[in-house]
Amino acid sequence: MTAVCCDTVAEAVAGIRDGSTVLIGGFGLAGMPVQLIDALIGQGATDLTVVSNNAGNGDTGLAALLAKGRVRKMICSFPRQSDSWVFDGLYRAGRIELEVVPQGNLAERMRAAGAGIGAFYCPTAVGTPLAEGKEIREIEGRTYVLEYPIKGDVALIGAHRSDRMGNLVYRKTARNFGPVMATAGELVIAQVSEIVETGELDPEAIVTPSIYVDRVVAA
Amino acid sequence: MTAVCCDTVAEAVAGIRDGSTVLIGGFGLAGMPVQLIDALIGQGATDLTVVSNNAGNGDTGLAALLAKGRVRKMICSFPRQSDSWVFDGLYRAGRIELEVVPQGNLAERMRAAGAGIGAFYCPTAVGTPLAEGKEIREIEGRTYVLEYPIKGDVALIGAHRSDRMGNLVYRKTARNFGPVMATAGELVIAQVSEIVETGELDPEAIVTPSIYVDRVVAA
């Protein structure tokens, strides 16, 4: 179904259920859908599994969601940062579960979810602790680890501009995880700087086609 | 290594060896690198395996390469067309081998080759003759077929414009297989309508980054 343009971020995050797996875009702050995360804090859904590259910076956005005890589990590649004190505290207190996933696996596992791939043999992490307990196979002389898709009930992403149908373009390295998460989320919500009329975006330059986007909001 | 801009198509296809697997872009005639194929005919490499969506149209391009007996095997999704008489004749005469691959598998298997994926479980063709003899696995209640990458020694692709570094943009549905083949070929040769100065293409709209392209030629 084509996307709905929402008037408010509260409307955009309506209906997210407790226990959901929420994919949250961004790499550091670039591409991070901060207003959507704030709206999710207000919306109230809890017991969430959050999939995001990092585990929050400072005290706002994802860190604030974590601080409110609303996240049961983080799936990310790089939780530990100079300003990840909220996550660090929760983790050391045993109050949050952590699955560390190599950044490329994080991206490719979400791509697989969006592309209908059941599982894939991946060269990353062979022989390391992150491959422990996983199925291994040698193919043409190289060793691979079997990796499974990561699907989201919801994806919250930040993009640059949307048209009224939900086609998205991004800006510079703020593109990062957004396009992949848009394919892997069941309910995809995009926060953009601007919603333009349909037809204003160059069809050759659209990165996330409207088919992947359920709701957009300018924020 | 950054791309080399060639003055002639002959220079662009120099060095292609007998027995190579050659990925050839295009869907029908859109995106078909016709001048590169003509140059390959002149260049002389034989005993080729050609991977392309179709198996040649009319008497020119890929059909002409086939007619000269230079292709040992075709890997494609849709050989049979109203004007595929060259291929049809060779096939019925037992003079060419054919591997029919569902179009999505063709694309995804090349993507896997370019992305370092060893193999992937794929929903397409389960229970059909095209899955016969292949490994099957049930994952979360759905059945998948294990598919392996298709790598090219060479990729011949058609694009719209290139800059001097080899960044490529395409035009409308002529994009089709080009970007995927560019990732899966060892030696990637692109025919473009125009080579522009580096910096003239919009960095947000580049479809094939220069890292994938070895040679470009305006033709």
Add this chain to the structure above:
Amino acid sequence: MSLDKHEMAALVARDIRPGSFVNLGIGQPTLVADHLPADAGIVLHTENGMLNMGPAATGALIDPDLINAGKVPVTELPGSAYFHHADSFAMMRGGHLDVCVLGAFQVSARGDLANWHTGEPDAIPAVGGAMDLAVGAKNVYVMMTLFAKDGTPKLVPDCTYPLTGLGCVDRVYTDLATFVIAPEGVVVRETYGITFAELGERLAVPLLRLDG
């Protein structure tokens, strides 16, 4: 009266919800586009890498770089987007299309689809994107005549032609009746110029009547 292909296309079009993303297979299914209401915001996908495809191009609008999966020149509508083949098929196989409409040689009572190969030993096999569409779209609608030219039914207990996909068909639109392939069996939704009883006599498939 039995339906002609345009009437069948109109029936299919009527069942496609506004705002849907739809792939119309090569051949008769492309006729469905003529019956989609212009204001329904239905977006057409073509597997060679485009969303929001417009009608066939004629005259000066013909552009060799802008074709559909049947290699017919087409046009673009505002809001269209282009993408490469791996992305296009990821979209299909990942279950993002709401509906695809396909032709068929045979459909089985369980919704198996045979539409790519007649099984003749000298036929050159060619599958294209049929198998990907069959497994990928949320709803697979088949549009076909109910009987082959030799009078044999195309809705069958088991497909005898090589399969395209297993249990993937949701609805079948034919010249004589429309069917829903449901978990409990084949449900006849409407008949055209034939009675339910006659249909049951001519098909080897147990048929259920639509209640209400």
Add this chain to the structure above:
Amino acid sequence: MSLDKHEMAALVARDIRPGSFVNLGIGQPTLVADHLPADAGIVLHTENGMLNMGPAATGALIDPDLINAGKVPVTELPGSAYFHHADSFAMMRGGHLDVCVLGAFQVSARGDLANWHTGEPDAIPAVGGAMDLAVGAKNVYVMMTLFAKDGTPKLVPDCTYPLTGLGCVDRVYTDLATFVIAPEGVVVRETYGITFAELGERLAVPLLRLDG
């Protein structure tokens, strides 16, 4: 004289061929950029989705949407291209980068790399893109001091820290010597302020001398 980190970076830069596509890891490896000749056409990749990254941004050039993998604001050069994370890591894992330069806690004589986790039980694990770079780049160069602050060697018979990748390191650039990890063993290419014999005494790894 032993080398400082800038001299080490210069040595790495000297070994990168013109026209190469290179990823410089977070930390000291980023210093290599300062020593790449401007006319060599070397293209820097950052795994958060960009090719042909320019130098760090300062002042008015700082753009929060344009950062490198270390989350430092950077600039773009003519011919740069942006792509999403799955495409960026496909590029890395598919073997398309010519060189990546990484820091390390330990490198083994067989080229195993440990650079993501100290193994301390209370450390919060964080891997980022290190494992993907280790398996993906055609040439993996490590840049590190040869000895830890406590004097223990970082070039070791077997890594005791959790591994990042198996047999993936090709060359090791340190303050005291540069090494090539070859099929026949660890080859010392050059030494700085230390002799080959002294090096052999301080490392538990058998060392080969570069012939010629």
